[in-house]
Amino acid sequence: MTPLLRLTDVCVDIGRKRLLDGIGLTLDRGQVLGLVGESGSGKSLTALAIAGLLPLIGGKVTGGAIHFDGMDLTAIGEARLRSLRGKRFGFVMQNPMTALDAVQRIGEQIDIVSRLHLGLSAQAARLRTLDLMAQLRIAEPSAVAEAYPHQLSGGMKQRIVIAMALAGDPELIIADEPTTALDVTVQAQIIQILTRLSRDRGLALLLITHDMGVVAQVCDRVAVLYAGRIAEERAVEPIFEAPSHPYTAALIGCIPRDGMAPGSLHGIPGAVPVSGRYPSGCRFNPRCTHAADLCRQERPALRALPSGGSVACHFAKAETS
Amino acid sequence: MTQALLQVEGLTKQFHAGGGLFARQRSMTAVRAVDLTINRAEVVGVVGESGCGKSTLARLVMRLIEPTSGRVRLDGTDITALSPKTLRAARRRMAMVFQDPYSSLDPRYSIADILAEPFVVQSRRMPARTVETMLETVGLPQTMATQYPHQLSGGQRQRIGIARALVLQPEFIVLDEPTASLDVSIQAQIIELLSSLRDRFGLTYLFISHDLGLVRYFCNRIVVMYLGAVCEILPDPKSAPRHPYTSALLASNFSPDPAARRTLAPLAGEIPSPFNLPSGCAFAGRCPRVTDICRMQQPPLVAEGGHAVACFNPL
Structure with missing residues (x-):
């Protein structure tokens, strides 16, 4: 193979x-x-x-x-x-602080990946986002999806970056x-x-x-x-x-x-x-x-x-x- | 004979944030009632994650910042009570090596100027050949004296940071994460240098680090901090941890041995904000051994033959 x-x-x-x-x-x-x-x-x-x-x-x-x-x-x-x-192929970079857009809500930043690459509708993309966040053991995914990057800790941000990397499957x-x-x-x-x-x-x-x-x-x-x-x-x-x-x-x-x-x-x-x-x-x-x-x-x-x-x-x- | 060189008693530092036009003032305790004794020629490691207060402790010990309460005694002299003039004299006996060798050296000073500056501050004449001797002591070539920090690699800069700390022949040196920004290959070089300097000059170190593996290798005694308070003091680097946090830190340290591969059982959650700490044990929210009392009371640090632990349910 x-x-x-x-x-x-x-x-x-x-x-x-x-x-x-x-x-x-x-x-x-x-x-x-x-x-x-x-x-x-x-x-x-x-x-x-x-x-x-x-x-x-x-x-x-x-x-x-x-x-x-x-x-x-x-x-x-x-x-x-x-x-x-x-x-x-997806990427996870060293510094989660610079990998995220500071003025866009977390959920939207993950949604866009599956909308773009998998052609999902807005609702389907959000469901997928929340599912990925749950898989990455993020507590209360729907609340976190509405947050901005500065409201999250470093470890949480890196999970978000991983979720983005995974969103396109x-x-x-x-x-x-x-x-x-x-x-x-x-x-x-x-x-x-x-x-x-x-x-x-x-x-x-x-x-x-x-x-x-x-x-x-x-x-x-x-x-x-x-x-x-x-x-x-x-x-x-x-x-x-x-x-x-x-x-x-x-x-x-x-x-x-x-x-x-x-x-x-x-x-x-x-x-x-x-x-x-x-x-x-x-x-x-x-x-x-x-x-x-x-x-x-x-x-x-x-x-x-x-x-x-x-x-x-x-x-x-x-x-x- | 062991003899206490540094004694820290009830050292506490509070910081305040906000208090402007729009924000309510909030306060946090960065270091809470820390007691610590360091004997001559001993290397004491302080380990913990970000926000545990280890760097604040280092600055308090050097009196780079003023404590809210508590004392620091160097060889019996209370550093926290000294006037600026007498403090300057006392500072000859203690020095500090900083984490970032890029920002801790003035880019406009040549290496020779950097090594001469402590004498300028102390209004003392620099003995002849000091720069040459210091460069040799830290393993750098003589030609470096006329160079500037930007011409040096990270490891070489940190050697200059160490040379500057040594130049007034202090007895006690605070090392604040001196290898955190260096490659592992250079980190090992710096640790070996620090260890040989200790033997050669009989130095006493307070070594601040987030790396428990490194601290266990380099230090005689280990102080573990979590959110401003000491949670455990290991009398020997090989002592088995009794505090669940120390145990978790040890489990998070990846051993360079694939034969010892194990299932990771990482701690849940992250360090809470120091601005709104829970009323009981600060670690209660992440602790696998938590019981009701942990959420209500702060566990006292109880010593048993040199091994102190602040936990209601120790291992």
Whole structure:
């Protein structure tokens, strides 16, 4: 079966800078794929590329293909993309405060999605809105539908944004750091809602996060991005058990765990390189504890791992491609 | 020998809002009757979600804002009673590192100027080579002295924030979410730096954070706050929580271990508005163990061998 979403060797440029370089990903229905990496690694850019929203920031897909249910999104043109956005894939952005229109009632903002994409009448759309709100455990949906965004808490607003993303009955949801702006107990609620949706409705969920804890708890697969390239892509259990790429291992080592001895938390020295000023060879080499001459000279190819998944490191025990 | 360096007694801060032409004045208690002792060379963590009063507590301890009532003693001296002049002298012994390394550094000052400013404020002469030594202490290159904040990354800026806090050789440092706006990779670097500085200079920290996992890693003792009041003090970071809120916070912390994957049982509801708190326990509305008494009375903080909990039905 072909996956719902498949990115093949996607390159994205802004001006003369190549910011994404050969990104490959696959995501099936009912699956949660975590996209992780530090700021500046290209996570959000990947989301924008899938959505065809790169022109908003002056970017362009300059290579590769993005297949969604058989269609190449990079080739179908803006008019058809427009009919897909909201209907077949929905978005949940980081900051619910800016994702909502401040001067429109909550209910209307959700209604419009199903009126537009499902062609529902005003009454039918409102019924659908209230039903979605109830599914997202919003108490008193009809009262909340009449409220304005400023009257709601952050967690409530993020539920509204999720309701909007679901209103067109999409097959794929792209959630870009959906809980970063929320309190920890509310974060747990939102993550639970998103993963339940994926299981119950067979939704594909692309979860962009910097939190390896969230990844470990909810994702089926993980793609680790570094400086615009895929470092490693695998199922969640093996990646935490025995990470193949030193960057993945370093990211996991940054999270305090229970029973960790003092002094055993290690950051990653240095910082993500500024876009366009990447080191030659493996882009992680200046920060890598295993770096050798080969790493400084030659770009590591993304190779398949015997246990499934792939890794781009000269020293990983991968099958030679 | 353990010795109390900082003693906080009955510290309370009320804020008022409104009271203009159209709005009725409303008041909220951001910090309510907090008692806390921090021993020398100890790292005490204060953890809680937004609105729990942890940042207000940090500012009160530094006397950046005036308390409504209560005392803060640093090494026996009551900070809250000092005149501006004597307070300035006392401030040499305490410093603060702020959450946002972007807004806490003046963009028009060079790094050398930023590190010299505490001496200007204290009308003291800066010893020779101070800037060089401080940069080295926080692991930054000497060339940074002539640079400006906008040329630095977030992690480097926070190192400058730490260097500025250290420059007058204080004993006590308040760390107000020093890593909250940084990437996890940089957060780990900063935590390790703070930990080595503590060992090297015998510093005492009050560490404010919303991240219970991080606090459990870094601190000797943990104070959990909810809506302005202390609900639990864990004498050891590994102590099992007794307050249902602490337990919920712990359950909301995602462990980076897929083998320990569990069904999430998140807390229902969100933090109520501090402007109209329920009369009993502030957590009663979200608590899975709530009983009638919780809605009527505020539970007192009861200590048992260093482990204090404010709950009628503790775990």
